[in-house]
Amino acid sequence: MSDLDIEADLRSWAVAETGDADASIEGLVRTSAGFSRENWVFDLVSGGERRPLIARRDPVGSVLETDREVETAVLRALAGTRVPVAVPAPIVVWSDPGGERLGRPTVVMERAEGVCDWFVLTGDRPLETRVEIAHRLYDRMADIHRFDWRAAGLGAVLDDPGPAAATAAVDLWEDQLRRVQLEPEPELELILAWLRTHAPTSPVTTLVHADFKPGNTLLTGDEVSLVLDWETAHLGDPHEDLGWVTNPVRAGEHRIPDVWQPDDLLARWSARTGIEVDRASVRWWNVLANLKLCVIVLTGTRAFVDGRLDRVHQPPLALGRVMLDMIGA
Amino acid sequence: MRPGIDEQLTGIADILERVVAPAVDDPYASDVLVGVTAVLQGIANGWADVASFLAWDARQTLALLVEAEPDLTDPSVIGVADEARALAAEPPMPLDTRALSEHHTRARALLARVAPVLPEGEHRTRVAAHMRARVERYPIRAQARMPGQR
Numbered sequence: 001m002s003d004l005d006i007e008a009d010l011r012s013w014a015v016a017e018t019g020d021a022d023a024s025i026e027g028l029v030r031t032s033a034g035f036s037r038e039n040w041v042f043d044l045v046s047g048g049e050r051r052p053l054i055a056r057r058d059p060v061g062s063v064l065e066t067d068r069e070v071e072t073a074v075l076r077a078l079a080g081t082r083v084p085v086a087v088p089a090p091i092v093v094w095s096d097p098g099g100e101r102l103g104r105p106t107v108v109m110e111r112a113e114g115v116c117d118w119f120v121l122t123g124d125r126p127l128e129t130r131v132e133i134a135h136r137l138y139d140r141m142a143d144i145h146r147f148d149w150r151a152a153g154l155g156a157v158l159d160d161p162g163p164a165a166a167t168a169a170v171d172l173w174e175d176q177l178r179r180v181q182l183e184p185e186p187e188l189e190l191i192l193a194w195l196r197t198h199a200p201t202s203p204v205t206t207l208v209h210a211d212f213k214p215g216n217t218l219l220t221g222d223e224v225s226l227v228l229d230w231e232t233a234h235l236g237d238p239h240e241d242l243g244w245v246t247n248p249v250r251a252g253e254h255r256i257p258d259v260w261q262p263d264d265l266l267a268r269w270s271a272r273t274g275i276e277v278d279r280a281s282v283r284w285w286n287v288l289a290n291l292k293l294c295v296i297v298l299t300g301t302r303a304f305v306d307g308r309l310d311r312v313h314q315p316p317l318a319l320g321r322v323m324l325d326m327i328g329a
Numbered sequence: 330m331r332p333g334i335d336e337q338l339t340g341i342a343d344i345l346e347r348v349v350a351p352a353v354d355d356p357y358a359s360d361v362l363v364g365v366t367a368v369l370q371g372i373a374n375g376w377a378d379v380a381s382f383l384a385w386d387a388r389q390t391l392a393l394l395v396e397a398e399p400d401l402t403d404p405s406v407i408g409v410a411d412e413a414r415a416l417a418a419e420p421p422m423p424l425d426t427r428a429l430s431e432h433h434t435r436a437r438a439l440l441a442r443v444a445p446v447l448p449e450g451e452h453r454t455r456v457a458a459h460m461r462a463r464v465e466r467y468p469i470r471a472q473a474r475m476p477g478q479r
Contacts, residue, residue: 031356186441186460187444193445311361312368312471318464321464324461
């Protein structure tokens with residue numbers, strides 16, 4: 001499907017949704033950001049108003065395989081959150097999980113103002129400002145864990161793995177590995193065995209973002225105005241997000257040397273959520289985070305070899321070495 | 330043979346970077362081009378070492394599996410040491426890269442069976458040490474840049 005086809009199909013979709021036969025699509029551009037979804041930005045012009053939107057369409061090949069129906073349900077549940085548990089999430093405008101509108105599953109959202117900066121915590125702002133931004137960022141993550149998913153009805157669309165969230169995560173990522181791997185992966189087999197032997201018990205089931213990072217947020221000034229990329233959100237152990245953001249491999253994104261380290265983050269998170277941090281569990285989820293990164297890379301490799309992805313990934317060897325160090329092998 | 334393989338690959342990567350990239354306005358195509366160029370440069374730098382890496386990695390892996398025989402007591406790996414011994418006895422021709430790759434994959438498949446059930450001890454430590462060593466020796470080093478990554 002060419003860009004022109006997408007523009008025409010988006011216009012047909014807009015006409016159907018708005019009931020305005022004169023609705024038009026302007027400034028349609030595919031952006032380069034994002035490895036797992038095609039992002040198309042455009043303005044919807046209808047009824048004399050211009051509305052900035054973004055269509056996130058499943059690609060032919062991706063580094064992640066997720067469900068737009070689930071993502072839409074999570075975003076719509078979060079749309080009503082207010083202080084003190086405020087999770088600013090994108091507003092879904094239209095959703096087509098079946099892929100009938102643009103050929104593949106697509107969610108159209110409001111395009112929000114703000115700046116995405118993966119490395120804002122080590123950027124050019126004064127240290128004091130960066131620390132304040134770190135507090136705001138990870139308070140938002142804590143609020144995801146404080147969110148009352150039961151009251152919001154998410155139990156109807158998401159499975160609750162209960163105390164066995166860790167084992168469920170290993171099952172999920174091993175299953176994905178089996179579907180995409182092109183060759184034997186002895187290092188990952190060793191890690192999977194260790195993860196199964198040492199899986200912790202989840203103290204509580206919360207909503208888990210599963211890819212929380214500065215690069216998945218928008219900043220307006222120094223405020224966190226939006227948390228993006230909810231495609232892997234699920235119910236599980238909040239330690240999963242803690243293990244993700246304290247992963248030493250991602251220190252460049254999540255830490256400020258000397259002043260914002262994992263201990264600071266975990267203490268602040270615990271104070272805000274009232275949940276005691278299990279350090280051994282965080283370390284286990286650190287390992288799982290790297291296994292997950294490996295499987296994501298291998299998913300991209302499979303898609304590339306099959307001719308469905310325009311990027312080449314080399315084997316995630318360095319991550320394998322990190323995991324061997326983490327488990328003391 | 331001039332231009333050599335590495336000269337051709339490096340030259341093509343250079344042309345893409347100097348000539349093609351500045352003329353690409355589309356942000357997605359531009360980002361993909363940066364990744365493609367980086368991979369070409371990585372292959373140019375490492376392709377000549379691929380065959381020796383495959384042969385070395387397979388040889389080391391099979392030797393470790395044979396040495397680990399006393400620890401291969403789990404029912405799922407009984408006989409793996411004999412399979413490793415047999416495979417090591419039939420190394421491929423060193424210039425046949427397809428055969429080298431197949432031989433290497435078979436050796437790694439044996440290790441993949443053993444790795445999750447090898448008990449803690451000397452043999453497991455040596456296997457882990459080899460896993461680390463092969464990271465250092467892997468010949469192709471081009472990583473796709475993440476969006477926004479510096």
